[in-house]
Amino acid sequence: MNGVHDLGGQRGHGPILIEKHEPVFQTAWEGRVYALMGLARRRGLFNLDEMRRTIEGMAPAEYLRASYYERWLTALEKLVEEKSGWTGPEPPPPLARAEPLPRFKVRDKVRARNRHPRGHTRLPRYARGKQGVVELVHGPFLLPDLNAHGLGRRPEPVYTVRFTSQELWGDDGRAGESTSIDLWESYLVGTRFRT
């Protein structure tokens, strides 16, 4: 979803406030929220992609206003409600396909798709439509776009794709800067040429 959580490339959020020697948790409740989220997830109440989808579903003004663990709390409350019929861990549904072979290899030129799905995705908006070079090949990992909505467990290769600053930011890009993003295979299309 094109939401306010997709912050890459924005400005206007003010200076970075750096606190020296901050505690692990700012308050006791933050620690409990952190632990509850992790434990409920490991017990199988929901998966990581559902957690992210729920956080991203917050009203935009509220998302930006809330502290990090307030977002977690809000999402956890919502997930617990959403899963109120949950009766215990079940074996995960089978994978949607066998472990796939990677279509791309290191140094392949690829282009991130220009997609604007209604649902959850891990393809940041600033990379869409941009061309980069495969730097690392990993996985497979489950495609979040399906897993976040309980629509299936589809394993896909993940590629670390490197985009130059000029490709991403055009006139405001700078030589000698690049950003590498981890992208699932279905976020990418191949281009004819290799570097």
Next chain:
Amino acid sequence: MNGVHDLGGQRGHGPILIEKHEPVFQTAWEGRVYALMGLARRRGLFNLDEMRRTIEGMAPAEYLRASYYERWLTALEKLVEEKSGWTGPEPPPPLARAEPLPRFKVRDKVRARNRHPRGHTRLPRYARGKQGVVELVHGPFLLPDLNAHGLGRRPEPVYTVRFTSQELWGDDGRAGESTSIDLWESYLVGTRFRT
């Protein structure tokens, strides 16, 4: 500036709340803010681009939380403070150049620059880097990117450029849909071909 005000293409803001027969102003203070903004601007305290730049400078969470006229009020307070040394209307500084001739004509193919300036701009983020066709030629109008910051009064032709939905939104674009955007000449680069 890449800010939260640049809403084109986002999702997650909820349904459109349509109120039938709403009053012109929801409260009496809204009317006064509207009038004060217009009058102060017409008296020369600030220009329209400065007004927009100031609204866009609000903290993102606050921008999204605030109602439309609350944003105006906040911006107006800030502008009045910023211009506290103002002593009266002065003749506007001379134009930075003579009225320019348009470089592009109707049916020219153009591409919106991929720019991410720190300052104010009226080139929406969703159009950057995208190719379209000149539909109308207007102007000249002052370039907001300079005028918003008191950096000069540069008249430029403005073009209504039509982008197909597929060009803008890729896989999620739809045939038979397009968006036309009014863009200053320096937001555009020519492409070799005409349609």
Next chain:
Amino acid sequence: MSHDDLSEIEARVLALESLLVEKGLVTSEEVDQVVYRFEHDIGPLLGARVVARAWTDPKFKQRLLADGSAAIAELGIAIPDLHLEVVENLAGLHNLVVCTLCSCYPWFVLGLPPVWYKSAPYRSRAVLEPRAVLREFGVELPESTEVKVWDSSADLRYLVLPARPPGTEGWTEEELVAIVDRDSMIGTALPQVPDKVVP
């Protein structure tokens, strides 16, 4: 009203108005006048007159489409510093107006914009999924109808000239004005012919 009765926001507005009056930039009477004008004189009726005229006077329509600002000046509507661009709905073509960056709106023919026009939901989605947005307004267009969205980012202001609905043949200009509502000139509605007045 004593100062204590004012909400925080009303107090801020009052302080601001006092300051601008003190500076000699405005008078409270001028503020009153602007508010009055927008509450009484400037509203969608102006746009409806423009549309009804275009429906009944083909030469006016031609001038309106060629130079909106000049044409509405004939009806006594002045628009300093802005240009009016009139976009016509045709068979198979629907126009929709939005301003994604703020809320630019042809106030000189439609009055001030409704809250939904200025809201994030409308501004964000009108360019991405105009048909879904139109459905929320109850407008279902045939799949074959082209949708043109106008994102009004500069000093142009867009007014949609809706198609004159069937069943209005022979109506007077004044009768036509009554069926042109605001939303049909933004593109989020189509003019409706009330059952009772159809012969």
Next chain:
Amino acid sequence: MSHDDLSEIEARVLALESLLVEKGLVTSEEVDQVVYRFEHDIGPLLGARVVARAWTDPKFKQRLLADGSAAIAELGIAIPDLHLEVVENLAGLHNLVVCTLCSCYPWFVLGLPPVWYKSAPYRSRAVLEPRAVLREFGVELPESTEVKVWDSSADLRYLVLPARPPGTEGWTEEELVAIVDRDSMIGTALPQVPDKVVP
């Protein structure tokens, strides 16, 4: 603490914990244990050990760069479901880690991320203007140094292996651990050699 003393947010957390305990999903002791582990056992010292080992053991470094997860397992650090990718700062190359979409972070070697790492200012600008961001952290890189930003959007977690600073020749692994701070492993700092310990 009586219920009245609780802030609204604390009350929500308490209600949530009670509900999850009731459902049999968690026990409060498990929650206590997780909090304890992150407050005492899991922190940037783990990452500092990894870095110091890599600085002193070239073969370990090789394994670390080839397969981060396997290499840190040698030091007893387990990371279920995630993969560690170690990226090395070199002469003329600086690495910086961010997660623009949420706040992915190699917690198993660095503990939980600082507030700034999770904040909108850092997430928004690290990919657009990394040098300006680094300057806010007091890191000024030569213009000729290449900057690589890693936006950690999937199940990889990135750890920066800083360059071993000059003046640390002959130091023991334990002495080196002391100068590897958290930020240098995110890429927003460079390891500093304190004046007093320089011979």
